Amino acid sequence: MVMVILKTLLVILVTLIFKVGYDTISYYWLTPRRIKKTMEKQGVRGPKPRFITGNIIDMASLLSNSISQDMDTISHDTVPRLLPHFVAWSNQYGKRFIYWNGIEPRLCLTETKLIKEFLAKHSSISGKSWMQQQGSKYFIGLGLLMANGEDWHHQRHMVAPAFMGEKLKGYFGQMVECTNEMLQSLQIAFESRKNEVEIGDYLTKLTADIIARTEFGSSYEKGKQIFHLLTKLQVRCAQATRHLCFPGSRFFPNTYNKEIKSMKKEVERLLMEIIQSRKDSVEIGRSHSYGNDLLGILLDEIQKNGGSLNLQLVMDECKTFFFAGHETTALLLTWTTMLLASNPYWQDKVRNEVREVFNGGTPSLDQLSKLNVLQMVINESMRLYPPATMLPRMAFQDIVLGDLYIPKGLSVWIPLLAIHHSEELWGKDVNEFKPERFASKSFMPGRFIPFAFGPRNCVGQTFAIMEGKIILAMLISRFSFTISENYKHAPVTVLTIKPKHGVQICLKPLEP
Known part of the structure; x- marks a missing residue:
């Protein structure tokens, strides 16, 4: 009897080893x-992978x-700097080429017609x-940004009401209140003879404050703690993804993995x-709903649809809200302020419009x-400095695209950045700041996609x-600002496009 059990266990073990071995070799x-x-037969080639x-x-x-x-000057020609591999390989292999992120093959696609079809239909x-997913597992988990298939459809249905109609209007007052607090801080800085500020710091703190209040309501102070931890966690996860191509690297007991797991644990404890x-x-019975903030709306939607409360999923959605709702907006504001500070004509034009519309x-x-x-x-700011340089999608089935x-x-x-900077699509002035190119609301679909496109858009x-x-609008109605001589133009990518040394501007309060 014992021998039979041992033989059975041995067969199971050998089968398991064989399966793991085959799956590893296959992967x-x-x-x-x-x-x-398959791609070479279609004439799609690329650099030889190691x-x-x-x-x-x-x-x-x-x-x-x-x-x-x-950069020596403020140049918006950033594709060679941020996507040098795209420039090198597209020159060598053409518009379509394949390259390898470890053992993951990636097809670079720049044809707007095919991009539109792919994002809309597939x-x-x-x-x-x-x-x-593994690269962001400890950062934002499997929230809406990283979910696939039915999980994505379910989560999108749960999350969407928080960004629609009356719910969206409910955040307006908090945004105005938080912005007033930031403007007071800038006024105090000026009065203390600090007329030069690193505006990115102020805008990052402001957007963190807004997302903490709109997501967690009265618990926003705890939300701020979560924000600081997530900011550190983002950098660590970005560094750790470099080693993902090595089998089992996420289990190595190295400093990165230990710090990542420790910070993730603390974030989730607070959540x-x-x-x-x-x-x-x-x-x-103290309350009939979970609240009017983003977290409350999400919990109410789960309850309304009769779903059990998956606490890990709720926490992942909260972390996704923080990253997508804070990080990208802070950078949009920082780059736009830099562009307005270095283009006084457009700064005045916006200020005149704000004064006319708000009437003081x-x-x-x-x-x-x-x-x-x-x-x-x-x-125009999102065209020149989109939140991300690339938009990735993996095919889970065979797809015919054109x-x-x-x-x-x-x-x-x-490659969003390359498409937004394509001379073929935008003209010879593609690397110039020219907001008037958006005066017409109709332009070629697929060439401007800062929030993606199709069902999986932001x-x-x-x-x-x-x-x-x-x-x-509130900033420009209270202050005029110019770019500082200390500003060094050095965009870098850490998941998103950031100014390496911040954005230093010189402020001057305007008369009421």
């Missing part, structure tokens, strides 16, 4: 080889060289790859305290839609634009 060798051959690391070392070397020096059979207090309040009073929600010049400036056959397992990477884009307009 690291067979599947990439199949995809490479074993395991693919083209990661080549990309790192090109990027290290390109960002080693700050969202249900494409999404985030395993490597992308659980906020969520549990909401649950307790409803369960004992506090802004109202209805007035925001009348700020057409400001919207043009924001669009004359292109995309096999299952191939990631499609859309659910919070209306929230972000509303917040951006409020802050910029």
Whole structure:
């Protein structure tokens, strides 16, 4: 009897080892080889990949060289600096080429017609790859940004109400209040003879304050603690993703992994305290809803739809709100302020429009839609400095896209920055700051996609634009500002496009 059990266990063990071995060989060798051959038959080639690391070392070397020096002047020609591998390989292999992030093959796609078709029609059979999900696992988890398939559809349905109609209007007052507090801080800085400020710090703190209040309501102080931890966690996770191509790297007991797990644990402890207090309040009858903030709306939607409360998912959505709702808006505001500070003509033009629309009073929600010049400036800022350089999607099924056959397992990477800076699409003045190019609201679909496109577009884009307009309108009506001589133009990428040394501007308060 004992021998039979031992033989059975041995068979199970051998089968398991064989399966793990086959899956590993398939993942690291067979599947990439199949995809490479399929694409070569269509004439799509690229740089030769190294074993395991693919083209990661080549990309790192090109990027290290390109960002080693700050720019001599404020030049918006940033593609060679931030996407040097795209420039090198597109020149060598053409508009379509394939490169390797470790063992993950990536097809670079720049044709706007195909991009539009891919994002609009194939969202249900494409999404985030395993490597992308693992790279952000400890940072934002499997919230809406990283979910796929039915999970994504379910989460989008749950999250969408928080960014629509009356719910969206409810955040307006908090945005105005927080912005007034920032403007007072800037006034105090000026009165203490500090007329030069690093505006990025102020805008980052402001957007963190707004998302903490709109997401957590009265618990916003705890929300600020979460923000600081998530900011550190983002940097650590970005550093750790470099090693993901090595099997089991996420389990290595190195400094990165230890710090990441420790910070994730602390973030989730703070989130659980906020969520549990909401649950307790409803369960004992003290409140009939979980609250009017983003967290409360999410919990109410789950309850309304009869779903059980998946606490990990709720925490992942909260972290996603923080990253997507704070980080990208802070950078949009920082880059736009830099552009206005170095272009006084457009700064005056926006200020005159704000004065005409607001008539010297506090802004109202209805007035925001009348700020057409400001919207043009924001669009041009997002064209020149989009929140992300690339838009990734992996094909979960074989896809036919125009004359292109995309096999299952191939990631499609859309270089947003390169498309936004394409001379072919935008003209010879593509690297100039010219908001008037957005005077016409109709332009070629697929060439301007800062919030992506199709069903998987950014659910919070209306929230972000509303917040951006409020802050910029209030800032420009209280202060004039010029770019400081100390400003060094040095965009870098850490998941998002950031100014390496911040943005220093010189402020001057305006007469009421």
